[in-house]
Amino acid sequence: MKEELATRYEPSAFEQRIYASWEAGGYFTPDLDPERPKFSIVIPPPNVTGRLHIGHALVNTLQDIIARWKRMSGFNTLWVPGTDHAGIATQMVVERKLAEQGISRFDLGRDKFVEKIWEWKEQHSTEIKDQLTRLGASADWTRERFTLDEGLSRAVRHVFVKLYEDGLIYRGIAMVNWCPRCRTAISDIEVEFRERNASLWFVDYDVTLDEAQAGGRKLTIATTRPETMLGDTAVAVHPDDERYKDLIGQYAILPIVNRRIPIIADPILVDPAFGTGVVKVTPSHDKNDYETGKRHDLPQLQVIGEDGRMTDAAGAEFAGLDRFEARKKVVEMLRESGQLAKVESHTNNVGVHGKCDTDIEPMVSRQWFVKIEPLATPAIEAVRSGAVQIIPQTWEATYFNWMENIHDWTISRQLWWGHRIPAFHCPNGHMAVSVEDLTACPECGAPVTQETDVLDTWFSSGLWPFSTMGWPDDTPDVRIFYPTDTLITGFDILFFWVARMIMFGLRFTGKAPFSQVYLNGLVRDEQGQKMSKTKGNVIDPLDVVNDVGADALRFTLAISTTGRDIPLGKSRIAGYSAFVNKIWNASRFAMMHIDAELRDAGPIERENLRTVERWILSRLNSATAEVNRQLSIFRFDEAAGALYKFFWHEFCDWYIEMAKPVLLGRHGSDQDRALAKRVLLEVLDRSLRLLHPFMPFVTEEIWQKLGGVEPSIMIAPYPVPEEVLEDPDAERLVNAVKAIITTVRNVRAERGFTPKDRFKLYIRGNDDRDSNFFRDYAYLLIELARLTEVSVEGEAPEGAHHDVVEGFHIAVEFPEKVVTQEQLDRVKREIEKAVKELESLDAKLANEQFTRNAPANIVAGAQARQTELRARLEKLQQNQ
């Protein structure tokens, strides 16, 4: 039963009501029929740390478009939603919150602090669900997951224990990236490099040639980190460097602390051409020096502690000083002692912790690692073989580049929020790992305590595609929906997340966790700038939804998604919200003339259809094919663009206008009118279904009012192209009508006439059939081009405007000849343009190499164009 549409499009009036009705209808939850073709996708779980930003709006809109498209296309579709505990990020946020009340996590203790974070999590995961709901995400909330859920935690333990048993997880002492602020180790990819203007300090070291000969020569050594000097245990030169060859094996005196340290030769560490060719060696605080120290069996002296302050080993004067304070003090003391040779300015890249921007301190410590190469090799192969396809493909090179140079993964974190490592230590030095908690040591029976470190947050999210399905149990979800089909996510987590999922998926399920990965670009502002709070150019997706509705935002995001970065600004969104408004109003117009009951008469009788109706159905069919094709290759922009163009510029601008004379009873028979209404309903109905994945709310609202066959448009079948609707002849004729109308309008404007001025049009058909067509559709030309009369037989009088349009000769007779200089210039310019084109075309066709070598259709096209241009030119010249 049809209902009226509100006169104004107001999304806030229905969006939330509609979402509730979908959820109540259970449309987001797939059935468990293993026979049906399935489509499954898992959400990149947002961090529970806060509100969703525009990037989330994008990635979830794209997922929803694909999910809704697949669901309507007959796939048993599952979209799993959920959130990530996000280790450090969340812990940091809550710590900051507590700090406002003057409380540190140490005041609370581990258990109380973790409790606080859980409270935070409960608040925010609800907020995230609300936001996704407002966007229209068709995710199955009955399957919502969190990485710290009991089931997912069990998956984590299984994987950990199995990797340990397989020898792929080891615990050991190594130099890791340490964040002194967060007081935890982090992995290589969590380190970001910032270019910074710094100083290069040149320090003079005294050389003792041997015990007896103190003083004399000096070595000058450059450093960017003078404070680490306190921990130096050697000085290195290149073994072949003639300048220093004689000093190898001798000793240098470390300034300030006056420690005697060996001068060693190391071809790996030292580049004799760089700087002074002498390098200080600090095995405890530099990665290369650490390796050098191991090669030469140098002692390690840790002078910077876990908190970034100097240790007692740095000496009484420095102990307890912050590392940057210590740097100043060391420089000051060197200056005083006259051992600071010079200072140069220097730009270098400083590693910082990506989450908190604190300078990373390389630190030797005992951590847990994943031996990555045995996992990476199959993951490389999966992409190389095409088992996993990365889109856009250009990212594959980046993936290979990284995977082939991958380092072991530091998985332990000295945090409180996360999956505690399932390893148990006893006082006798035994250690056991176990899926179940242990109380007694399996070896000696002594009571055990669990490892205090937690796992890197990406360890658990790496299991997401199967841990959310219930793995390691053999659940129906695992059987039916795993592996998933498509993963849609940002390119920034290709290494953090996507690569880890492929590695874990292959290792533990024997299958790649998804077959396609679509990496979306970064949302930027209209100037192409990154959105950031400090720049103040951030667009909050919820503000946009409140303002213009979710559909406008979604459509803007989709049509802007080209595979690269996405420029998004208010004017862009406003432009596409006008499109939603257009859909609303066109539907309103259509619904004044149609009833759902029109369907009762059965399918459309094509044999009685008029040309314009056959034309719009043919155009609709092309758009249908295009949308399906583009969605299948993730060209969201092209798919949305095809719909935009069809609905607005073909359906609204032309078809509705061409149908009006018949619909409003100014022309045609009752049968014509009935068929036009039936076609109007058909086109609107199919358009709404085609549009639904992009703008779910407004299409549902209109569909409901229109009286759709299914209870919800989201489970109505997605249109597919039908060959019977293709109609090249109708397209040819209607294109001619459109072009003639445009030409008349154009000429009218050029000659300075207003729409009130009416002319007579002469047109010549190329054969009887065409002539009959123009006679039948003369009323259309008269209405849309605002003519007095159309003559198919008559001869145009002197002074008429002649032209050739789509192969048809036309002439427009003006009431009186109005000539201004401007108009003459215009005609002149038009002629010049045509002459120029014709000249180059003539030259081309006179060239034998072209006619011989170019494909036949190209040559034929050029010839046809040449003929048309010649005719047109002749007519245009008459106009002068």
Add this chain to the structure above:
RNA sequence: GCGGAGUUAGCUCAGCGGUAGAGCGUCUCCUUUACACGGAGAGGGUCGGGGGUUCGAUCCCCUCACUCCGCACCA
């Protein structure tokens, strides 16, 4: 340093071997009973510079310039 991408209309971007496209913006006209979040028209580009391949290049190859993004980082 290694790798990848980009440079097309005023702005943001599509296109990619055969007569240069879209959205927004600009200018002109129009309140025609779905929509002024509208309709009709117009203007605007030697497709970063230079070579080459080709009958033909914005599109392929080389080269230069600039921009961006990864990765690696040397004191």
